[in-house]
């Protein structure tokens with residue numbers, strides 16, 4: 189199968205590409221950024237700016253993908269620093285992608301939404317269908333992206349599916365999301381032996397380990413269309429407090445020092461999100477079930493970060 193990814197150079201793309209190439213698919217990876225050093229030269233890597241409608245159309249017309257994973261986005265914390273950029277990449281980029289896919293007849297599209305579509309004051313755990321009043325530009329563009337996907341599905345009969353991801357954690361550089369404090373506990377824990385979190389210790393949001401996140405995308409991409417009762421699905425794994433993550437890291441790295449200095453903008457975003465997601469619809473429709481809990485993730489992740497060797501930390505990170 190010919191599979192095209194947008195935003196392939198990011199945290200999800202990094203892990204998703206290897207699964208797709210291992211499964212024998214012809215992968216066309218696109219991003220603004222050049223090919224990361226970690227990706228083998230046999231991956232067909234192309235520059236594609238999703239805000240450029242003409243380039244998007246030309247790439248789709250040339251590649252004619254059977255399946256598209258639309259990953260390009262500006263994430264929540266970075267999006268609050270530059271809401272215009274977030275609007276252009278997330279909103280216009282998704283619109284350009286849907287139009288190019290409609291014009292060129294793409295078989296199937298996977299859209300990556302987020303818990304950032306939710307605003308404060310919702311039931312816990314939060315189901316799929318509640319009023320969506322996000323507080324960030326990122327969340328607004330994800331709500332709108334979900335609605336556009338649903339519209340193109342109904343209006344043009346296109347096969348479009350999506351997941352609302354919790355904060356994803358993997359052995360990679362964080363992409364500027366508000367859940368980055370969780371990953372930095374591991375990354376800084378291994379590389380510096382200390383981390384000052386930008387969230388309060390009682391902060392609780394839904395999180396997921398990347399192998400489950402990749403599996404959610406792959407399982408949904410393979411699911412029988414007739415069994416899907418909606419366009420975009422909540423997927424959940426676990427919802428630890430920040431100090432519970434710290435305790436898990438400390439069990440693996442006993443000398444680590446984790447302290448807290450809540451930073452108002454990102455803390456405000458975190459406090460506006462649900463503490464847990466109800467993913468019963470995904471479980472019922474396509475058999476979704478997360479495999480990793482917090483302890484299983486810690487056990488798997490720490491050796492992977494160690495194996496990566498020296499690299500960026502929260503102190504040197506650009507976001």
Ligand SMILES: NC(=O)c1ccc[n+]([C@@H]2O[C@H](COP(=O)([O-])OP(=O)(O)OC[C@H]3O[C@@H](n4cnc5c(N)ncnc54)[C@H](O)[C@@H]3O)[C@@H](O)[C@H]2O)c1
Nearest residue numbers: 195197198199200220237238260261300302353355356363
């Ligand atoms: N990582 C998470 O915790 C998380 C959680 C929920 C949803 N998501 C969603 O999953 C998708 C992938 O997330 P990620 O963590 O890999 O993000 P990331 O920030 O790591 O990667 C995004 C990629 O998009 C690229 N990009 C930015 N502007 C672009 C443009 N104009 N044209 C083309 N590419 C552009 C960047 O270069 C980057 O490689 C996003 O849509 C994100 O909203 C991620």
